[in-house]
Amino acid sequence: MQNFPWLSTLQQTLSEQFAQQRLHHALLIEAGRGLGKREFVLNLAAGLLCETTGLIACGQCKSCQLFASGSHPDLFIAEEPEAKSIGVDLIRQVVNKSQTKSQLGRAKIFIIPDCEKMTEGSANALLKTLEEPGQDTYLLLTTESESRLLPTILSRCQKYKVAPPKLLEIQNWIKEQGIDFTDYSDVFELVEQAPLIALELVKTDFLTQHKRFLADFKLLITGRKSAFEFSLNFDDKHYERQLDWMVNAFNQWLKAKLKQEMTDANQAAKRLLLSDLTLLITTSRKQMLQSGSNKKLIYQSLCLSLEQKLR
Numbered sequence: 001m002q003n004f005p006w007l008s009t010l011q012q013t014l015s016e017q018f019a020q021q022r023l024h025h026a027l028l029i030e031a032g033r034g035l036g037k038r039e040f041v042l043n044l045a046a047g048l049l050c051e052t053t054g055l056i057a058c059g060q061c062k063s064c065q066l067f068a069s070g071s072h073p074d075l076f077i078a079e080e081p082e083a084k085s086i087g088v089d090l091i092r093q094v095v096n097k098s099q100t101k102s103q104l105g106r107a108k109i110f111i112i113p114d115c116e117k118m119t120e121g122s123a124n125a126l127l128k129t130l131e132e133p134g135q136d137t138y139l140l141l142t143t144e145s146e147s148r149l150l151p152t153i154l155s156r157c158q159k160y161k162v163a164p165p166k167l168l169e170i171q172n173w174i175k176e177q178g179i180d181f182t183d184y185s186d187v188f189e190l191v192e193q194a195p196l197i198a199l200e201l202v203k204t205d206f207l208t209q210h211k212r213f214l215a216d217f218k219l220l221i222t223g224r225k226s227a228f229e230f231s232l233n234f235d236d237k238h239y240e241r242q243l244d245w246m247v248n249a250f251n252q253w254l255k256a257k258l259k260q261e262m263t264d265a266n267q268a269a270k271r272l273l274l275s276d277l278t279l280l281i282t283t284s285r286k287q288m289l290q291s292g293s294n295k296k297l298i299y300q301s302l303c304l305s306l307e308q309k310l311r
């Protein structure tokens with residue numbers, strides 16, 4: 001696995017607990033997006049399954065080879081591609097499999113990524129297993145925010161929260177990946193402290209696209225380009241990103257405006273306008289995410305509404 005420096009303290013803590021046979025059988029890893037929590041629990045699973053002692057997978061033994069080929073019989077990842085929730089059927093599979101014997105005679109691992117996606121029924125079905133999973137069985141749960149989990153789940157897990165790295169740390173890490181890139185500030189402003197997302201972005205022409213979009217957007221909001229002309233830039237694959245850029249641009253714009261406005265009333269008016277604009281964007285986003293929606297048309301009518309609001 002790649003070396004993620006912001007996860008090394010947690011790795012160290014868990015390794016020590018494992019060595020002292022104190023590692024909890026149900027771990028909940030809370031980390032924001034782009035911090036590598038999925039890679040981390042997969043790595044942890046490989047380490048627990050590996051035939052060598054310790055929590056670091058050797059990469060050589062039979063277990064590690066099965067793991068690498070994606071066919072380890074004692075690893076189960078409770079997820080369905082594209083599914084919006086983790087249904088009770090999937091959790092019942094976890095429960096049933098946890099009651100069978102380990103096939104390689106070592107640990108059994110169950111990973112539940114984005115466990116906040118469990119329905120209430122799923123969560124309830126898991127409780128008993130979470131409490132008493134059986135010999136050498138580990139449940140590894142991840143979430144972006146533990147506030148979205150039921151207290152019954154939380155109370156049965158040992159929780160660890162990953163702190164996002166500082167910008168300088170991310171910058172150094174990206175450099176270590178062999179990427180020669182000097183102007184990070186724009187990327188970081190957009191992705192906050194998510195190093196994996198930042199890395200993806202600096203590998204592509206994301207920044208050029210962003211700059212072009214912003215320049216165009218400025219023309220729209222200052223009336224130098226019509227909503228129709230502007231909306232021709234609609235990107236079917238990255239429309240969510242385009243909406244993020246709009247919100248971000250409005251926020252920047254508000255910050256600048258607030259500095260100029262001296263009266264409370266004028267400042268309040270600007271804030272109100274911003275919340276109106278943001279609401280328009282959020283509403284359009286929801287409409288676009290509905291299946292079968294005409295995204296381009298929604299985008300066009302959003303641009304038109306923004307134009308009207310700003311005149």
Ligand SMILES: [Zn+2]
Nearest residue numbers: 050058061064
């Ligand atoms: Zn191994």
